[in-house]
Amino acid sequence: MTTATDLETQPAPGPEAQPSAADLDARDPLRRYRDLFVGADDPALPAYLDGNSLGRPVKALAERYRRFVDDEWGGRLIRGWDETWLRKPFALGDRIGAATLGAAPGQTVVADSTTVSLYKLLRAALDARPGRHEIVIDRSNFPTDRYVVEGVAAETGSTVRWLEPDAAGGVTADDVRAVLGPETAVLVLSQVAYRSGHLADVPGITRLAHEHGALVLWDLCHSAGAVPIELDAWEVDLATGCTYKYLNGGPGSPAFVYVNRALLDGLRQPIQGWMGERTPFEMGQDYRPADGIRRFLSGTPPITGMIAIEAMLELIEEAGMPAIRAKSEALTAFAVRRIDEQLVPLGVELTSPRNPAARGSHVTIDHPAFPAMVPELWEQGVIPDFRRPTGIRLGFSPLSTSFAEVALGIGAIEERLQHS
Template sequence: MTTDQQTQRPQAAQLDAADPLATQREAFYTPDAGQLTSYLDGNSLGRPLKATAANLQNFVHDAWGSRLIRGWDEQWMDEPTRVGDRIGEVTLGAAAGQVTVGDSTSVMLYKLIRAAVDAQPGRDEIIIDRDNFPTDRFIIEGIAAERGATIKWIAPNPASGVRPADLDGILGERTAVVVLSHVAYRSGFLADAPGITNAVHRAGALMLWDLCHSVGSVPMELDAWGVDLAVGCTYKYLNGGPGSPAFAYVNAARQNRLQQPIWGWMGADNPFGMTEAYRPAEGIRRFITGTPPVLAMQPIKDMVELIASVGMDAVREKSINLTEYAIRLADELLVPMGAAIVSPRNAAERGSHITVDHPMFRDVTAKLWERGVIPDFRPPHGLRIGLSPLSTSYAEVELGVTAIRDALAELQ
């Protein structure tokens, strides 16, 4: 890197000093010095909050240890919808009564996609893109096999993602549901959710958005956009921890029209009636199946409140600034070594991670992990730099991208 390039690019220390969210990093647990020097994978697993350790201990001692089974009557029966309402309010632009927490992302996707297909007789086509996350594609392949449905595949430009025009000629009177990721897991492309949703509705179909890589990093207005269905995980930017439960959004106008396929007692209208036949509850509760993971919801609550305290607009501004900085570093340090940035240059079309491709990045990632620098690798050649706005510093980004350059130089 030349002196001129160094002059053109702001220094990390200056950016951190001017960052209005810099103090928020103190809320997160960080390993001791020497164990980790740069964490660039917050888009896969967020750091734990310090408050969560104390809050979990209190939960064990009080809500669980002291109240025991009484906790179900006192608060836990409503925990999936109470936590869901708060996620909806703070991060999704969703009014109360439309979000519930529980199950894994895969199970939530299955329940909502299957319900969308079954609710529309005569519509037997499911649309998804070939670059979507494997779980989404696999779930749809399974549902298509079960229901005799046809999959219509979109093949977008991997670096630019699915745009409204990509649906031209694919949407039709047989389309039941369209399933797309709001932020693409590989490139970080941010889709035009309102534009695509409108196009799907004009065809008479339902729209399901996978929010796993956008919730907690990109502001959303699901109600205003008219979104029908959405599913998101909570262990990335909502910092719920490994395996924390997913959430489902079902627009209030669609709830009583849809019948989810996995019937369980917690989704029945009278769970403790021990009735002979299943009768679904009214509203969002009908999308619950089994006993909700109450303990696993507690860390999510901590992160949602932290996000609420700063606001999603501030989170998004920091996210854009971090990814812009990462792109400048990659242009200066990695592109001259044969790497290629495959994420959108336009911040309005980019989530909170960028991907850089190089044939040697699998080996580079393994070397970096040994040194406490943690990016993420996605085949065939993609190294993802995931930047969680409230826990990532500019210095951490600079250190990490510099380490990527050094490891690549050693291997070339």
């Protein structure tokens, strides 16, 4: 099994001993996967460092979509629903669960967006904790999480309890311990902080919440497909995440929803649509929630948005999450070393955890010149992400990102700072 130390995790004693990007790419046991993605060696796009926002498409997709249009959609038309499509949200959910979430079958389904899924799960969690009125969330969480929480609180008369984590870190067990109490109904937290990359202690925080009778809803958008997850083993209650980042489902591809089997039959989600009804094709007068994870469906499943996810899952299943995580840690460690050597002397601040094991698959750096610089970098085909007020986020998708891309991107930032 490949480990992060097989590539690079911590700086060596002297610069002469440090492996180059070319050395690391040559030694990378996952290097062959890079050739399976569209545009991976496009000279007009020499450094794509935003895979944590939108993953590259898998090359095999063009043929998959052609077959789908010609054979399934065009050839079978409405019959496709009975033949395969109605089962796809559950079959794909089970594959995502097995390959990336540590979830046994029957607990994960693919449907809707992350925002809609958060709303469904949060309302269901609140209803499952009658008499409790506090929702805990951190101010550094992704905007949609915070907006959903504030909206649900206004609808239900609940109180939002805000956590104030360190900006270069994220929510810790100590932060959570300080606010838990008899009024706590549910915590809404992200496994990987979207700005800093901080990796939360999911099992530890989940245990704390359970000790106080609360539920936890985990946002896995910035971790699924890049960080090993064990939802069942960690006794996680609820989770959701998008599929267009490390699962490479394409822009707007549907989210997944996970509900722990122990909770499934006791939860009732608030968006009652025909696909979540017990017998949808009877077109009955009254809504009766379906058994199992089906009850978290609402409308017609977005089948075309699931095809790209299937193609990426095949690669993840083949490579394995331990090797993917090792590559991720090596990429971020290499980036931090280059940042320290090339950018920190120019006034750049690393605003992510320094320990590779304590962060996800991206690092964030800050400098006052970055707001004006990012459009210039994009013009030259170096594509990082920007996060206000002054942050550049360097995101690495382990199967498609090379060490050479990381070196080139950091070098481009260095050059612009030197001439600014």
